[in-house]
Amino acid sequence: MRKKLAITGNEAVAYAMKQINPDVVAAYPITPATEIVQIFSQYVADGEVNTEFVAVESEHSAMSATIGASAAGSRAMTATSSQGLALMFEMLYIASALRLPIVMPEVNRSLSAPINIHADHSDTMGARDCGWLQIYCENSQEAYDSLIQAVRIAEESLLPIMVTIDGFIISHAMEAVDTFDNKEVQNFIGKYKPAHPLLDIKHPITIGAIDFNDYYFEHKRSQIEAMNNVEPVILKINEEFKKSFGRGYGLFEEYMMQDAETAIVVIGSTAGTAKVAVDNLRKQGKKVGLLRLRVFRPFPAEKLSKALSHLKAVAVLDRSTGMNAYAGPVCTEVASSLYTHSDLPASQQAGKKPKILNYIYGLGGRDIFVEDIQKVYVDLENVAKGEKTEKLINYIGVRE
Amino acid sequence: MSDEKKGWKELPIGAILEAGTAKNYKTGDWRHIRPIWNKEKCIQCLRCWIYCPDSSIIIKDGKVDGIDLDHCKGCGICAAECPVKPVKAITMVSEKEIK
Amino acid sequence: MKNMVEIRWHGRGGQGAKTAALLFADSAMSAGKFIQAFPEYGPERMGAPVQSFDRLSNEPITLHCGITSPDIVAVLDPTLMATVDVTAGLSDGGVIIINTASSPAEMRKEMGLSGKKIFTIDASGISKETLGRDIPNTPMLGALVKVSGLLEIENVLEDTKKKLEKKFRTKPELIEGNILAIKRAYEEVKGE
Numbered sequence: 001m002r003k004k005l006a007i008t009g010n011e012a013v014a015y016a017m018k019q020i021n022p023d024v025v026a027a028y029p030i031t032p033a034t035e036i037v038q039i040f041s042q043y044v045a046d047g048e049v050n051t052e053f054v055a056v057e058s059e060h061s062a063m064s065a066t067i068g069a070s071a072a073g074s075r076a077m078t079a080t081s082s083q084g085l086a087l088m089f090e091m092l093y094i095a096s097a098l099r100l101p102i103v104m105p106e107v108n109r110s111l112s113a114p115i116n117i118h119a120d121h122s123d124t125m126g127a128r129d130c131g132w133l134q135i136y137c138e139n140s141q142e143a144y145d146s147l148i149q150a151v152r153i154a155e156e157s158l159l160p161i162m163v164t165i166d167g168f169i170i171s172h173a174m175e176a177v178d179t180f181d182n183k184e185v186q187n188f189i190g191k192y193k194p195a196h197p198l199l200d201i202k203h204p205i206t207i208g209a210i211d212f213n214d215y216y217f218e219h220k221r222s223q224i225e226a227m228n229n230v231e232p233v234i235l236k237i238n239e240e241f242k243k244s245f246g247r248g249y250g251l252f253e254e255y256m257m258q259d260a261e262t263a264i265v266v267i268g269s270t271a272g273t274a275k276v277a278v279d280n281l282r283k284q285g286k287k288v289g290l291l292r293l294r295v296f297r298p299f300p301a302e303k304l305s306k307a308l309s310h311l312k313a314v315a316v317l318d319r320s321t322g323m324n325a326y327a328g329p330v331c332t333e334v335a336s337s338l339y340t341h342s343d344l345p346a347s348q349q350a351g352k353k354p355k356i357l358n359y360i361y362g363l364g365g366r367d368i369f370v371e372d373i374q375k376v377y378v379d380l381e382n383v384a385k386g387e388k389t390e391k392l393i394n395y396i397g398v399r400e
Numbered sequence: 401m402s403d404e405k406k407g408w409k410e411l412p413i414g415a416i417l418e419a420g421t422a423k424n425y426k427t428g429d430w431r432h433i434r435p436i437w438n439k440e441k442c443i444q445c446l447r448c449w450i451y452c453p454d455s456s457i458i459i460k461d462g463k464v465d466g467i468d469l470d471h472c473k474g475c476g477i478c479a480a481e482c483p484v485k486p487v488k489a490i491t492m493v494s495e496k497e498i499k
Numbered sequence: 500m501k502n503m504v505e506i507r508w509h510g511r512g513g514q515g516a517k518t519a520a521l522l523f524a525d526s527a528m529s530a531g532k533f534i535q536a537f538p539e540y541g542p543e544r545m546g547a548p549v550q551s552f553d554r555l556s557n558e559p560i561t562l563h564c565g566i567t568s569p570d571i572v573a574v575l576d577p578t579l580m581a582t583v584d585v586t587a588g589l590s591d592g593g594v595i596i597i598n599t600a601s602s603p604a605e606m607r608k609e610m611g612l613s614g615k616k617i618f619t620i621d622a623s624g625i626s627k628e629t630l631g632r633d634i635p636n637t638p639m640l641g642a643l644v645k646v647s648g649l650l651e652i653e654n655v656l657e658d659t660k661k662k663l664e665k666k667f668r669t670k671p672e673l674i675e676g677n678i679l680a681i682k683r684a685y686e687e688v689k690g691e
Contacts, residue, residue, distance in 0.1 A: 006525040006534060099414035139563070158413060169563050173537035174521050176528050196416055204419030211415060218408035219415045226413070272561035369564045 003179050009170035012140040012177045013079070013105045013163075014039035016147040018049055019185040020103075023074035023192070026054035026065035031117045032167040033081035033107035040079075059084035063091035070100040071207055073197025075151070077102065081167060082109035082123045089127065092160075096131025097223055098207055099195070101154035102161075105147060108136075108268065108319075109167040110364045118365020119167040121268065122320040125329045131223060133161040133230060134297040136267040138253075140165070140175045142294075145247060148180075151189045152237045157230045158195055166269040166319075168365065180245060188244055230298045251300040253292040254307060256282060260289025262380035263308065265334055266317040267293045270361070270368055274317075277373035288377050293330065301337035308338060311354040312384035315376045317396075319362045327393055331358035355383045361396035372396050427454070431474030433492045435467050441489040448478035448490055504649060505566045506553040508639075509585050510575035513545045515636030519573070520551035522640055523650075526658040527555045530650050535560050548583050555649060573643055574598060575622070575635050580610065589615060596642050596688070598622035598635045603691040618646050618690035625683050630676040637677040641684030652685050 007015065014036045017025070025044075027037040044053040054069075056062045062078045069076040080088065085106060095102050110120040124134060133153065137143040143165045154161045165171055180188075196205060211219055234251065242248035253271070256278050257263060266274055271292035281288045291307060308314055316335070318328025326332065335356050342353070359376055361368050376396070383389050442464055449457040449464065456472035458465045467478075474492070482488040506523070510516030517538040524536035532555045539550040552566045568588040577599045579585065586595060591614040597606055603617040610617075620642040622635035629638075637659070644655050660678055667673045 004528070006521075006528045006536075097415060138561075166563070168537075173535055173563075174524055175535055175560075176533065196412075196414065206417040206419050206421060207414060209415065209417050209421075214405060215411075218406065218411055221408040222411055222413060225408070269563035272563045275561045367565045369567070370562070 001181055002184075005177050005179055006174055007140065007177050008035070008172055008174050009140040009143055009165045010035035010107070010172065011039060012144040012179075013147060013165070014043070015177075015179060016144045016185075017077060017079075017105070018043045019180070019182050020075075020077070020148065020151055020189060021049045021182075021186070022051055022077040022103075024052045024054065024066070024069035024076040025078060026056050026062050026069065026076070027078045027080070028056050028059050028062045028084065030059070030081045030084040032109060032119075032171045033079050033084070033105070035171070036079040036105055036107070059087040060091060063088040063095065066102050066104075067091060067095050067098065067100060070095070070102050070194075071098060071197075072199045073194035075155075075192040076100075077104065079105040079107075081107040082111055082117075085123045085127055086111060089130070092127055092130040092132060094208070095160045097219070099158040099223070099226065100160055101151075101158055103147065103150045103154050104132075104160065104162045105143070106162040106164045107167045107171045108164050114364075116364040117167070119169050119269075120319045120363045120365065121164075122363075124162060124164050125320040127162075128297060128329060131159065131227065132297060133157070133159055133227075133234075133295075135161065135163045135295055136293070137163060137165050137170070138269055138271050138292060138294075140170055140173070141177050141247075142249060143170065144177050144179065145241070145245070146249065148185055148188060149234075149237055149241050149249075152240075153230070153234055155192065156237070157226060157233050159226055159230065164268070169269045178247075184244065188241070227298050231295075231300060234295060249294055251293075251295040251303060252307070253294060255290040255292065257289035257291060257307065259287055261287040261311060262313045262315075262377065262384050263289040263291055263311050264315045264317060264373065264376060264380075265291045265293060265308070265330065267296065267330060268319060270317060270319065270373075273368060273370055274373045277370045277377065280370065281374060281377055286377065286381070288380070293334075296330075299333055299337070301333075302341050304334065305337045305341035308334070308354060309342065313355040313357070313380045314338075315357045315359055315380050317359045317361055317376070319360075321360050321363070327358040328360055331356065355389060356392070357383065357389060357394060358392055359394045359396050360398075363398075366397050368396060426470045427473050428470045431469075431472060432495050433474045433476060434469070434495055434498060435472065435474070435476070435478050435490045436493050437464065437467055438489050438491075441484050441487065443484055443489070445483060447481045447483060451477045451481045453477065502558065503554060503556040503560070504571065504647070505569045506555075506571045506573065506643070506647075507566055507569040507588075508551045508553075508573045508575065509579050509583060510549055510551075510636070511545075511579065512547045512549050514575045515634055516549055516551045516575055519575070519636035519640050519643075520553050522637075522659055522662060523643060523655075524553050524555070525662060526644075526650055526655040527553075529658050530654055532556065532649075533558060533560050535562075548579055570594065571596070571643070571647060573639050575639055577601075586610075586612065586615065591615060594618065594646060596620065596639065596646055598639055600624060603689055607691070616690060618642065618688055620684050620688040622680075622684055625680050625687070629680040629683065630673065638680040638684035641681035642688040644681075645685045645688050646690065652682075656681060 316331035456468040508516040520536040524534040535554040600621040622638035625638040
């Protein structure tokens with residue numbers, strides 16, 4: 001039966017995991033993702049899932065055991081956050097290079113030091129080049145839906161996927177979530193047919209063998225191609241999802257972008273707050289828009305640049321910092337996509353691109369309000385009018 | 401050499417190999433000294449088989465039956481461990497002398 | 500109902516400020532409202548001042564920032580008011596509900612408040628009588644239902660019962676006690 005539940009982000013994620021009913025979950029609890037593992041282990045104890053739950057001694061072991069389980073041929077999941085993801089780091093690359101369709105909810109939290117348990121995107125942005133797919137969700141509903149989609153996306157593209165929610169802001173906030181019937185979820189994800197299970201003893205294989213300079217590059221090239229091919233898979237599965245459940249999500253969400261002259265690009269829960277800012281400014285007749293980037297890996301460079309290229313000025317909001325004396329990770333990629341994917345011939349390209357500003361915000365859970373975002377639009381308006389931009393990088397809400 | 405190697409499109413995904421490929425990787429030409437096994441002197445204690453790091457002592461019906469020279473790298477551990485006295489059942493000989 | 504109502508709960512870690520916010524939002528959802536409920540994010544600290552929040556609306560809520568100017572403030576522990584400014588951000592027409600045996604007039608004088616609507620309820624007293632312990636969150640919920648006028652008390656009682664049945668599977672006496680506490684507070688809350 002479909003049910004509307006008043007649940008937190010973590011509860012929504014755990015509930016989706018229950019309905020996915022994976023063969024193996026190996027996990028280690030970490031704030032603010034602890035509840036996901038805790039609630040799921042209760043489902044295991046209550047016999048509500050058939051999952052083999054492996055309690056491990058660290059996140060490195062959690063990912064290692066999940067890789068082992070997935071390689072053996074099972075549908076395997078884990079969940080983590082922050083330092084936990086950091087501890088998994090070396091194993092993340094192995095999961096993706098072995099083409100194992102592991103699905104991992106990730107609750108975005110800052111990285112130490114200083115020690116902090118609150119939301120920012122430093123953790124998953126640090127893992128953005130490890131060959132995993134990344135979907136950043138705005139709210140609990142999207143996290144629930146995306147996790148169900150993620151199973152199909154991972155298994156069709158044979159790449160691991162992390163689905164993220166902002167720590168505490170979403171993970172611990174209660175909202176209404178429309179949930180599906182167990183059977184509907186099972187029908188949508190289908191029976192798992194592993195591509196090359198180790199436990200298929202009639203077809204023995206070797207995985208993870210050493211690969212020197214004679215073959216390593218070819219194997220990486222093949223992995224790159226897998227990432228290149230994911231975008232249509234995500235869109236196709238989203239269409240099927242829409243057909244079954246009446247909801248869907250694109251690679252990114254365009255809010256009031258049609259006639260916008262300036263826009264903000266943002267990922268995660270802040271997009272919801274930014275929508276209110278857009279609504280307020282639209283009432284004042286300002287032509288402002290919002291682009292919420294949802295799929296960060298693969299990075300939808302071509303479509304994104306098309307969606308932004310007509311604008312006069314764009315502000316990219318980053319909830320992490322590149323620590324590169326340049327700009328945040330979302331900004332650098334959005335800016336480079338505009339440069340490399342222009343429709344204009346080279347002779348006309350100069351000066352035709354939207355001006356780009358970067359705003360670093362919300363590190364370590366620093367709250368961001370509607371008024372903060374409206375101020376960014378004021379900056380954009382001035383830049384669009386031709387005012388000189390003083391700074392590429394700006395900070396929202398940090399004390400000078 | 402390089403034109404015999406496969407391009408990336410021909411490779412199985414996930415860096416998968418068929419099982420047991422080490423067997424096809426002949427390491428015998430790394431060897432500069434070779435173990436010579438003397439069947440008459442051998443007391444079938446199987447110490448050489450236990451110690452050989454390359455599984456190159458051939459066993460047939462539970463007894464030593466020779467040395468797998470396709471994979472033996474000539475480390476000499478078998479000869480060192482052979483307990484037969486005064487002359488060992490396995491002795492190491494330079495590959496030059498064989499030729 | 501104004502299009503969006505924002506509520507801030509003040510309590511001490513362990514008093515159930517978070518649970519009260521969640522229960523209220525849950526009932527509001529059943530009544531067809533769009534809802535959000537969230538604690539002041541942080542590690543659990545028994546006894547430390549904590550806050551939790553509710554947002555209720557007739558339209559979908561996309562805001563994901565904290566609440567800084569609530570319409571209603573509910574204070575679970577009156578001793579908090581010595582150290583925490585519970586009226587912060589509360590507008591002149593705002594509502595404050597306090598767990599105390601004092602009358603609204605007495606509290607107004609004690610707090611030196613002009614403007615704002617003050618309501619009082621002896622939630623701790625009710626809790627001690629119905630549950631045998633000082634757990635003021637459910638009686639405060641009853642007072643909030645009455646004062647806010649946002650929800651029907653019958654629906655709240657029904658929803659809360661369902662929620663508590665899940666939480667206290669092995670302690671049915673706590674379910675009855677809590678329900679009685681909500682009812683009594685709904686009837687006994689006074690304001691000016």
